[in-house]
Amino acid sequence: MTTPLLSLDGVHTHIGHYHILQGVDLTLPRGELTVLLGRNGAGKTTTLRTIINLWQASKGRIVFDGEDITHWRTPRIVSRLGVGYVPENMGIFSLLTVQENMRLAAATRHIDTSRLEWIFGFFPALKKFWKTPAGLLSGGQKQMLAIARAIIEPRALLIIDEPSKGLAPAIVKDLSQAILELKQTDTTILLVEQNFGLAQAVGDQVAVMDDGRVVHASSMAELTADTPLQNRLLGLSLEAHA
Incomplete structure (x- = not known):
């Protein structure tokens, strides 16, 4: 079994x-993509924000690569451990250009040219609109920019919250391909996603949350193959919502 990069123990x-997380146990295998599923209000976004200490865990342990980071401040987690976070609201600066948004996300405000070209390979629209204010981009292009900002520096862990929300199917397909290509790097990915077709296409592992706890964890292949289990855990089947 792959050595975990991150684990939450009774968080x-x-x-x-409000008592949102009520004892979350979660393990992210190194180099794999784990999808966090669950109904609205199950605690998925709170889990992501607790991992990077935007919201402080009141109990339990968060361990990254063998080190307890439960009480680390967010800037230290991001800079020292190489963690990227793409929030559900994208977090881009609408009045700044694509270039300025990317420059702000770079650690030294200097963008590595070869890495930028690598990112353009995923998201060619960003190259086309390089000098355009981010607020003028389409929803899909803004989501691409949000992810590009998070990977402008090499990341050990990339946390993405509902990247396909509100996007057209064609854009979701492009996003899926970009995530699949990111999986070929050394980046471990934690993805919250309500689009089950996308989740199935990119996920290696899956954890299902309900009422502030993880109630199921398995390979994505195991969950995909078991329709009764999908219905019991999620109230629907992945096939019906692909």
Whole structure:
């Protein structure tokens, strides 16, 4: 079995008076893509934000490559460990150009030319609109920019929250291909995704959340092959929503 890059052990998170995560156990195998599934409100986004300490875990441990990072501050997690995060709202600067958005995401504000060309191979539209304000991009192009910003530096772990939300099927297909190509690098990926066709196409492992806990973890192939299990865990089948 692949050595885990990241593990959550009994993680709880409170937001105000609300007890959102109620003992999350999650393991990310190194070099693989794990999809986090679950109904709305199950705790998926809270799990992502807790991993990078945007929201502080109130109990439990988060271990990255053998080191307890539960109480590390977010900038230290991002810079020291090489973690990229693409939030559901994309987090781009609408008034800045694509180039300026990318430059801000680079650690030294200097973009490595060869890495940029590698990114353009995934997202050629970004090269076309390099000098265009990001706010003028289409929804799919903004999502491409959000992911490109997260990988402008080499990442050990890339966390992506619902990248296909609101995108046309053709753009989702391009996004799927880009993620598949990213999997060929050394980057471990944690993906929250409601598009089950995309999840099935790119996922190696899957964890299903409900009521603030992980209630199922397996290979994606195992879940894909078991329609009754899909219905029991998610109230639907992957095939019906592909």
